[in-house]
Amino acid sequence: MDLNPSRYRRSDKKTRNGFLFMDVKAVATKPDIDFKDPNWKKHFQEDWDRRFNLPHLTDILDLKPRPTTFSLKKRQSIPVNHLGSPKNIDGASNDRRNDYVYNDDRALLKIKLNRHLLHLQVSKLKVRPEIMVIKYSSPNSAGAECIDPDCSWVEQWVHRAGPRKQIYFEPDEVKAGIVTCGGLCPGLNDVIRQIVFTLEKYGVQRIVGIPFGYRGFFEEGLEEILLSRRVVQNINLQGGSLLGVSRGGPNIREIVDNIQARGIDMLFVLGGNGTHAGANAIHNECGKRRMKVSVVCVPKTIDNDILLMDKTFGFDTAVEEAQRAINSAYIEAHSAYHGIGLVKLMGRDSGFIAMHASLSSGQIDICLIPEVPFALEGPYGVLRHLEHLIQTKGHAVVCVAEGAGQDFLQKSNATDASGNVVLSDIGVHIQHKIKKHFKDIGVPADVKYIDPTYMIRACRANASDAILCTVLGQNAVHGAFAGFSGITTGICNTHYVYLPIPEVIRSPRPKQWLEELANPEQQYFSRKSHIIGWKELNIRFLQACQVEKVYGMRNIDLFFRWSEEHGIAGKKSRILANIDVVSLDAKKKSATSPFSFDPNQTSKRRVRRGSDPIHNRWSEEHGIAGKKSRILANIDVVSLDAKKKSATSPFSFDPNQTSKRRVRRGSDPIHNRC
């Protein structure tokens, strides 16, 4: 049984300069497991161990280790016992104090098990004692995932990161290089700084920065930058990269020629998927030439789309910054008559930033991400939902990831220097569509478009990212000294680990989630359970992507739309129904009061709607019949216009308007937030 069908194929990538990259290209394949084979689990785990085995310099070179020069002990005060005398430290406790990690130390990445059997009754479990270890109703509770029909345990262990007791380099002979590639990311300087600090702790004296990414290896006039504790001491206080970044660059052979010429023994590469692919190719080429060079990556991307990682540094900061833009859009929208705020956030292939910023801000009504196709027009389209939001709330805020809805736009086929497709501007497109739509239906709408693109990444790392960067930078150096090469370091399932590069560039991370979406067992995407559906979908998204645990959902109307045409696996079903429209349709039929309990409505909202004539609008054609329904009252555009003109309208100029507003705001905690 071959559990490891060739996952990688060679691919040539042409840059603007005409250089070719020869490298592995991600090809996602599912392991072909024959569950009827009684030994499948053994094979699976053997395959896993082989895949996640860390490439080591001794795989190609005959090297002898030496005791490490890294010790935390030097900087610690001598431990004393309760009488104040120095403690008797034996070898073992000394190791522990130095935090050495042994090569056979593993961190549990995930447990795979079959979800189906978890729902079977205890009687069945008795027959299969090995699955009784999971005591909870949902496999998610145990952070596990099912693969086999019998739901047995299959652990996935990966190598723990940290300093080893034995190292494979003489520190005073080492020349170490650091390079930062791809786009900017908060925290690059923090990682550079920690790498330099840690190298110096080992005793390395020759540390250089390669300027402007892989370009620095060949572009004339780009000199390497000498690095030391003194140089990097305060660089973490600034955003950007001390070394500069770039896309594109020379081919792998040229880079390795240059590494050889410079005499670099350790190369620390900070970057995203493309950078990792490049680093892996450099590692392979060094191996072919039997060079003793350790290539270690630190995953960097605000997009957070690197496989297996809980999160990549810079992501947290980007989300935090994105929230500021969302808040501005919210303030604009909320303060305008029929205000619609539109925020475009980065995320070429993934919606992590958009999704997290939307969830954390609590101010987003519609979140559109590349992973989920959506319709703009039609009864389940975004525009129709916006209409509804304007009618019911009086304002709306939309967040769109830059890679979302590219189907609507004309493709230029242009690529950047790294070969990444240059996307068309979905934000501008949606903005035009919204304006046109509201003009066409004769409803005024005040659309404000905010594009904070570079602002969310051109900034200093926040506290949480700074901590992550510190640990990752240190572990990168420990990995290199331990003799590993062609590895990356990250935080996976809350553990700091080392992973072989090919495993993290196998496919972009959101694909995992799309696979989940396509699972027909997931009933919560059906129309009936639409309210559970959208919440569940968000939680699923986060869990599937192994981001931080989600303890509860904010009370927001975040949703995804699935166009009728799209459907998954040929089904013409909307995966996720329009929560508001569908639920309101249901309300229409049952003629229940809009004040009846709705888990999506806070008490704040009830107060606001009841006391705020501005929001008490509902068009005849959409609306709920019934005079009692003050919230969903007549929002006929003509009458609205009339209201606007009349002196009693809250929208007309009125010297008392401010006091009215104060009254409104006073009674409305939502407005008070502004």
Ligand SMILES: Nc1ncnc2c1ncn2[C@@H]1O[C@H](COP(=O)(O)OP(=O)(O)OP(=O)(O)O)[C@@H](O)[C@H]1O
């Ligand atoms: N398949 C590949 N093989 C070799 N090198 C590559 C490959 N893809 C990209 N690179 C190189 O890696 C560097 C960074 O790639 P890219 O611009 O795609 O950014 P990235 O690492 O994916 O980061 P970001 O998340 O910012 O996009 C570039 O210099 C590019 O030339």
Ligand SMILES: O=P(O)(O)OC[C@H]1O[C@](O)(CO)[C@@H](O)[C@@H]1O
């Ligand atoms: O404009 P640049 O520098 O190419 O960077 C844009 C890209 O960077 C990323 O944030 C990745 O870092 C993408 O989401 C985005 O498309």
